[in-house]
Amino acid sequence: MNKQQLLKLTVLALTASIALGCKGDPKPQVLTPPVAQTQSEGSTLATLQSSGISTLALKSVTKEYKENQSIAFTVNTMGKAGYLYIIYLDNKGETQLLYPNARSPLTELSGEYTFPRDFGNMNIRATKDCNGCSEDKTTIYAILTKEPVSDIKNITKAHLLKFAGIKSSKSQGKGLNMDLGGESGTGNTNVNIGQIEFLVK
Numbered sequence: 240m241n242k243q244q245l246l247k248l249t250v251l252a253l254t255a256s257i258a259l260g261c262k263g264d265p266k267p268q269v270l271t272p273p274v275a276q277t278q279s280e281g282s283t284l285a286t287l288q289s290s291g292i293s294t295l296a297l298k299s300v301t302k303e304y305k306e307n308q309s310i311a312f313t314v315n316t317m318g319k320a321g322y323l324y325i326i327y328l329d330n331k332g333e334t335q336l337l338y339p340n341a342r343s344p345l346t347e348l349s350g351e352y353t354f355p356r357d358f359g360n361m362n363i364r365a366t367k368d369c370n371g372c373s374e375d376k377t378t379i380y381a382i383l384t385k386e387p388v389s390d391i392k393n394i395t396k397a398h399l400l401k402f403a404g405i406k407s408s409k410s411q412g413k414g415l416n417m418d419l420g421g422e423s424g425t426g427n428t429n430v431n432i433g434q435i436e437f438l439v440k
Contacts, residue, residue, distance in 0.1 A: 281386035284394060287430045289402040294319075295381050295433030303438045304365035304377075312435055313353050314381045319431055320349035321383040324391055325358065328378045330368045332396040337363065337379070345387060365439040374440045383431040402432045 299312040314323065322345055325338040339345040342359030355361050367375040380399050 282384055282388050282429060283390050284388060284398050287382075287384065287388070287398075287402065288428050289404065289430045289432055292403040292405075292432055292434055294431035295383055297379070297381055297433040297435035299435060299437070302436070303440060306367055306439055307364050310363050310365050310377075310437060311353060311355065312379070313351055314433065315351040316349050316383055316431070318349070319383055320347060321385050321431070322346075322387050323348050323352075324382050324384070324388065324394075325354060326380045326382070326394055326399065328380060328396055328399060330376065334394055334396060334399070336392060336394070348383075365437060367439050374438050377437040377439055379435050379437075381433045385429045399432075402430055403434060 294317065296315040296317055297312055298315070299310075304310055314325070316323070323338065324336065327335045327337055329335075338354070338358040340359050340361070342361060343357075352358070355363055365377060369375050380403070382402060
């Protein structure tokens with residue numbers, strides 16, 4: 240009997256003992272691999288209701304950065320506990336999820352934290368989206384939710400503006416009527432939001 244035949248017999252014997260149970264156990268044993276915890280339970284972007292901007296505090300030592308300079312800021316949950324998401328919004332309306340990330344998975348937080356040091360410590364550099372301009376604006380949002388958000392990777396500029404309490408009016412033809420008053424009248428809020436803007440020169 241060669242090694243390949245011996246290996247096949249060993250695998251068959253092991254499979255039979257798993258399926259039939261060991262030592263005459265009448266109940267078959269079924270072995271299943273551990274299931275990774277998913278974020279299928281919890282909130283979705285569509286179910287989040289905000290009380291408006293500035294219910295989280297974001298602060299930076301400076302509001303102006305040179306191009307390619309590393310940025311840093313603090314996020315304070317203002318005594319609230321929940322699941323924090325940090326999102327970058329560029330001038331083209333595209334979003335990028337900065338936290339959670341591969342180095343720093345989602346966890347429930349409360350308190351004051353420094354980005355990026357406490358969120359995977361990656362190096363985030365200030366860049367310009369415009370060509371030949373003297374300065375460009377970078378906007379970063381932090382949102383804190385009571386439950387994990389299952390579809391957070393699908394967050395858009397429209398979601399961020401809604402959570403910040405910025406409404407667009409269709410009554411005007413070409414422009415937008417921006418209302419920064421927030422939606423503090425909604426009783427069942429489950430998201431807090433903060434915003435910080437940088438100028439990149």
